[in-house]
Amino acid sequence: MATSGTNSFTLDLGDIIEEAYERTGVEFRGGYQYKTARRSLDLLMLEWQNRGLNLWTVKNASQNLTSGTASYPLTGEKLDIIEAVLRQNTGSADQSDLTMRRVSVSEYSHITNKLTQGRPIQFFVDQSSSGITLTVWPVPDQAYTINYYYLDRIEDSGKPASNTVDMPVRYLPCLVAGLAYYLALKTPETAPMVPALKAVYDEQWSLAADASREKASLFIQPGGYNIV
Numbered sequence: 001m002a003t004s005g006t007n008s009f010t011l012d013l014g015d016i017i018e019e020a021y022e023r024t025g026v027e028f029r030g031g032y033q034y035k036t037a038r039r040s041l042d043l044l045m046l047e048w049q050n051r052g053l054n055l056w057t058v059k060n061a062s063q064n065l066t067s068g069t070a071s072y073p074l075t076g077e078k079l080d081i082i083e084a085v086l087r088q089n090t091g092s093a094d095q096s097d098l099t100m101r102r103v104s105v106s107e108y109s110h111i112t113n114k115l116t117q118g119r120p121i122q123f124f125v126d127q128s129s130s131g132i133t134l135t136v137w138p139v140p141d142q143a144y145t146i147n148y149y150y151l152d153r154i155e156d157s158g159k160p161a162s163n164t165v166d167m168p169v170r171y172l173p174c175l176v177a178g179l180a181y182y183l184a185l186k187t188p189e190t191a192p193m194v195p196a197l198k199a200v201y202d203e204q205w206s207l208a209a210d211a212s213r214e215k216a217s218l219f220i221q222p223g224g225y226n227i228v
Helices: 013-024 032-051 105-109 169-184 188-211
Strands: 058-065 071-073 078-088 096-099 122-128 131-137 144-152
Touching: 013 032, 013 169, 013 188, 032 169, 058 078, 078 122, 078 131, 105 122, 131 144, 169 188
Parallel strands: none
Antiparallel strands: 058 144, 071 131, 078 096, 078 144, 122 131
16 A cells, blocks of 8 residues: 655644644634634743753853853843853854853852852853843953854744644644644633643653753763762
8 A cells, every 4th residue: 555655734723723623522613713723822832941841942042251251131032041161162163062051040149259250160041031131250351252052932823823833743643632622621612621631741742852852862970979
């Protein structure tokens, strides 16, 4: 038997919402149903940002540091910084990256002199409702460049039903299952289905999260402490 020879299956926004409604036993007729489902979908994707590290949302960026300036507000789609390095001789054959250590708000607050200038070796991420601010210490004594990996916010679903969602196609089963669960919570008629839909959603999330985990090898080297 012949196969299709293609592997381009995906679902647009209209298909996702229709499939989710079908799982709740509700006929999708558009109009307000589409509007409320799209709102639930955006809330669902925000929930995913709180569940942990979604590898497809990890992106790379750089920030130019200027002498005497410690803090740098970042654009709103950047949710958090995972790790950062101080890049020297950018673009040249002798380019090198020096690891920077992220410190907590408590560690940063305990730094005696926050105005000390030198080559930055630590960074602190201040998170607020309007976005995040990257603060380095020591305060740069000259121009530097920080290269960092950050968590990018998942794009909104948008209004056109022809839109696709901002995620790998393998997450579609989890997305549909989660949306069906969210929609079932909204009406008394579908309330009896909530436990079953929640179980399916949790299972699909576990499968998707496991597929998206880091596959690099982990090496643990035994060490020890000197006890005096």
